[in-house]
Every structure is written in C-alpha cells, then in structure tokens.
Amino acid sequence: QVQLVESGGGLVQAGGSLRLSCAASGRIFSINTMGWFRQAPGKQRELVATTTSDGNTNYADTVRGRFTISRYNARNTVYLQMNSLKPEDTAVYYCYADATTAQAMGPIRGNYWGQGTQVTVSS
Numbered sequence: 001q002v003q004l005v006e007s008g009g010g011l012v013q014a015g016g017s018l019r020l021s022c023a024a025s026g027r028i029f030s031i032n033t034m035g036w037f038r039q040a041p042g043k044q045r046e047l048v049a050t051t052t053s054d055g056n057t058n059y060a061d062t063v064r065g066r067f068t069i070s071r072y073n074a075r076n077t078v079y080l081q082m083n084s085l086k087p088e089d090t091a092v093y094y095c096y097a098d099a100t101t102a103q104a105m106g107p108i109r110g111n112y113w114g115q116g117t118q119v120t121v122s123s
Helices: none
Strands: 002-007 010-013 018-026 028-039 046-051 057-059 067-072 077-082 091-103 106-113 117-122
Touching: 002 091, 002 106, 018 028, 018 091, 018 117, 028 067, 028 077, 046 067, 046 077, 057 067, 077 091
Parallel strands: 010 117
Antiparallel strands: 002 018, 018 077, 028 046, 028 091, 046 057, 067 077, 091 106, 091 117
8 A cells, every 4th residue: 555645735825836745655666657636626636747757747738837746756755836826726636646566465556646635725
C-alpha cells in the first residue's frame, strides 16, 4: 500500500498563490506518474497536472501558464505551485500516484489517491 499525504491548501484571494505538497510513503518500489486532480462541488474530478518519473509534464488547459508541477523523486514528493488563482480554481485537490510496491509475492502496480485538500479562492 501507498499513503499519500497532502498539505498546503487554504483560503486565498483571487490573484494570490498557494503551494500544495504531497508526500508518498509505504513499501514503494517505484513511482511512475504523480500528479494532481481536483473536484469542485457538483462536478466530476478532473486532471490538473501530472509529471512522470523522467520529468515529462502535462497540464489542463485551464491552468497552463499559471500552475507549475514539480517533483522530488528521492523523497517521493510532488508539488503544485498555483499562481494567479481564480475563483473557478476552488475545489478539493487530490494527489495521485501510479506506483509499484514491493510485496512478498513480487512487485504490484496500482493507482493511489490522497485524502484531498481544500483550496478556496475568493473574489
């Protein structure tokens, strides 16, 4: 199993910035993709940004140019720097990891989610 613990959410005014962090722990053999998704009230969960183990990144069109995803592989940690925040960025942000864990019967690959952190942007 992999545990993902997020931090850094909160309340900010429009135009402000926040930085989210997510640390993965457990019997991790390797982590392929890490990233962030978000879910606003009454809406489906959507991709925000992802990064692969070799540094490739992918962003939703709605955040490209404002958000930056980064990763510290040695600590199994991923960050999301959010600048120029807008009220429509208000959502619960979830950390995601595509990870392989070391099990007695061999490595097992799975998808893991954090518990979510609230980001609220006031107008």
